[in-house]
Amino acid sequence: MQLRTLFGGAAVAAIAAAALGGLYAWTRAAPIAPADAPPAPPPPAVLAAGARVVALGDCMVCHTAGDGPAYAGGLGLRTPFGTIYSTNITPDPETGIGRWTLDAFRRALREGTSRDGHLLYPAFPYIHYTRMSDNDIELAYRYLMTRTPVHAPAPANELMFPLSFRPVLAFWNMLYLRPGGSDIPARQATPIERGRYLVDTLGHCASCHSGLNLMGGERSPAFQGGRIDGWNAPALTRLTAGDAPWTQADLVEYLRGGLAPGHGAAKGPMRPVTERLAGVPREDVEAIAAYLISIQVAPQAKPAPAPATRPAAAVVAGEGPGAQLFAAACAGCHAAQAPMMRIADRPGLARSSAVLGSDPANFVQTVLQGIPWESGSNVYMPPFADTLDDQQIAQLAAYVRTGIAAKPAWNDVAATSAKARKENQQ
Ligand code: HEC
Ligand code: HEC
Ligand code: HEC
Structure with a gap:
């Protein structure tokens, strides 16, 4: 190799290293200092309200591996880019969030940034949780900080380069993260507004029902149907069209009980969603159903429906x-x-x-x-x-x-x- 090209190569390598270093520095947020002591246990009413937020947010579904301890993480989420493991969100001081302050927890949900400043993968649906109200974030925090601490480090992710390099997530966030504030009138909202908040924010229904593009971002317009773990998550905007139209009451039954008379049962990745919704107050599920009905596209004129059962x-x-x-x-x-x-x-x-x-x-x-x-x-x-x-x-x-x-x-x-x-x- 000639000396000139060798120098050229070294210069390119130096520039690339500087660029990566710069990218790393630019994307890494400041760490938030660990808490000295865990927060005081909240009164029972706050715990119950926190349990409701955490159930609506499905936090346990992803943060529990198979039969493993609740919230201790370690569940592998398959993505087209590799497998990402959920982390431990029990209050264990070493491997969980035991030394996280409320500020650190809020930043994770709003910005997808961990306490020490590293960027989190969007398999964690922070692009939805970012719009949680401050009150709901605090309730979730106080509830989780009273769970049984479990010592469980997260397994290493199996991701392909460049996605294994977390700073690239800064570009993804520029495209898909619209950081939210506490702009949702969670309490005084009408059922449809409350339903929209529950579907778009806590329920993150779009992460399965919108489908993902090649960048792993959700397709828009939302709710046109997607694929998850080899299942189809049907469109949520055409529920009242088709051969078996849904009513609002059907949706309430299905979402709370996992079985809708006249349709069928919740299966595959939808089953844990309905299992969690079974435990929240009926009014929340009614709000979700009211919102879903409000986003239906006008059913197209269709030929006379086929009889429900017509054996050939x-x-x-x-x-x-x-x-x-x-x-x-x-x-x-x-x-x-x-x-x-x-x-x-x-x-x-x-x-x-x-x-x-x-x-x-x-x-x-x-x-x-x-x-x-x-x-x-x-x-x-x-x-x-x-x-x-x-x-x-x-x-x-x-x-x-x-x-x-x-x-x-x-x-x-x-x-x-x-x-x-x-x-x-x-
Ligand atoms: C769809 C799956 C999924 C759901 C639902 C989910 N999470 Fe996570 N969460 C993850 C994954 C995966 C990670 C790890 C991301 C990473 O390491 O980059 C994570 C990371 C976190 C972190 C950062 C922990 C750390 O040590 O950096 C917090 C905090 C968190 N989740 C809280 C929650 C809360 C609260 C809820 C419910 C409101 C929730 N998660 C629901 C998948 C999920
Ligand atoms: C032990 C009882 C049992 C047997 C045997 C069984 N199923 Fe099922 N299947 C169910 C139940 C329960 C559901 C959920 C729907 C319900 O509760 O009515 C279901 C749902 C389904 C669904 C989805 C319907 C929906 O809820 O959306 C399909 C498709 C299906 N079964 C096909 C089959 C086929 C094909 C076979 C035979 C190879 C079979 N089942 C055998 C109990 C059974
Ligand atoms: C983890 C992925 C996932 C999430 C999150 C999710 N769903 Fe689903 N959903 C599915 C899949 C897959 C199916 C199809 C399986 C089945 O029919 O049982 C489904 C089925 C449904 C159906 C039945 C549609 C039909 O035509 O049969 C409704 C309604 C529904 N989901 C609503 C919701 C709502 C509301 C939310 C948010 C609160 C939600 N889903 C969150 C994956 C998901």
Whole structure:
């Protein structure tokens, strides 16, 4: 190598290093000094109000790994860029937020910046929490600071470069973070305003229901539907259109109880959301439902709806491999005369968005994974990943789509199933 190019290379390397150093310095916020002592335990009314905020914000869902201790973190969140682990938000002084002041906690939620100044990944939905009211932030803080401290360092993230280099998040924040203040009249709001606050801010519903662009930012306009962990999160702006239109009352039932008469159960990544909402006051869920109804786009004129159940000829005769499989594996619960169908206004498969949707992802995932039983719920479906192969799942899909829901068959169900199996194992 000639001397000139060597010097040139060294100069480029020096400039690059200086630029990275500058970027690092520019993006790193000042640390906030640790608290000397934990805050005094709050009165019971404050604790109860804090529990409500934390339930509406779903904090436990992401900050708890499998059967691990609540809020101790360690859950791996899969993103197209790699896996990010949630951190410990119990009040453990070393590995949790035990020495965080309220200011440090507020800055994390409003700006996505940790106490020591490093930028946080947007898998933590601070772009929504940034608009939390000051009061709600304080309530969440005081509640979390009374949880059982657990010593649990977060596992190292598995991210590809350059995303493993946190300062690049400063650019992402320039694009997607609109830091909020306490501008929400949380208490005096009308139900629709309160609902909007709960959906857009604490509930961060858009992080699944809007879909992400190539930069990992939420698509706009919001709520047009997205993908999460191999499931479709349906559009939330077309709930009152389609073959099985939702009413406000249906939404309240579904969001609080995980089962809507006339539609179906909450499954996959939606299930923990409804489990948390089951524990908040009914008025909050009514506000969410009122807001959702207010954002519906006018339903398009559509042809006369298909009858809810219209078995195709082959089905009446119980012919075809799909019909036989259904009779053997599914009809014990899902046939119209099955005992399960007489408990709690069971909808029947023909009105489920997992069956009516334009692609088979949610049907396939429901059959593969089933619906885990949760105490207090009357919904349980066993997983069939080990008993049915991809071909059989495709045959069942063909039968349920055409025979039960009277809809055209989906394409490529076996391939969807094979892919979902692989992804579910990761
Ligand atoms: C969708 C998943 C998700 C939800 C819901 C969520 N978090 Fe997190 N949170 C994360 C992840 C992932 C991180 C770690 C980000 C990182 O390391 O860059 C994190 C980090 C944090 C941190 C920073 C901790 C530290 O040591 O730097 C705080 C504080 C926090 N979350 C509080 C909350 C609160 C309060 C709620 C509920 C209002 C909440 N989180 C809900 C995923 C989530
Ligand atoms: C032990 C009972 C049981 C068996 C067996 C069963 N399911 Fe289910 N399934 C349920 C329950 C419970 C739900 C939730 C809906 C409800 O409660 O009505 C559900 C929901 C579904 C849904 C989604 C509907 C919705 O809620 O949106 C599909 C699709 C489905 N089942 C397909 C099947 C297929 C295909 C089979 C056979 C391979 C099968 N199920 C076997 C109990 C069962
Ligand atoms: C972690 C991702 C995630 C979050 C957060 C989330 N959802 Fe969902 N949601 C889903 C998925 C996936 C489905 C489809 C699964 C199913 O039908 O059970 C779904 C289904 C639904 C449905 C049923 C739609 C239909 O057509 O069947 C409604 C309504 C809904 N979500 C509302 C909400 C609201 C309101 C919030 C915020 C409070 C929310 N979701 C937050 C993932 C999510």
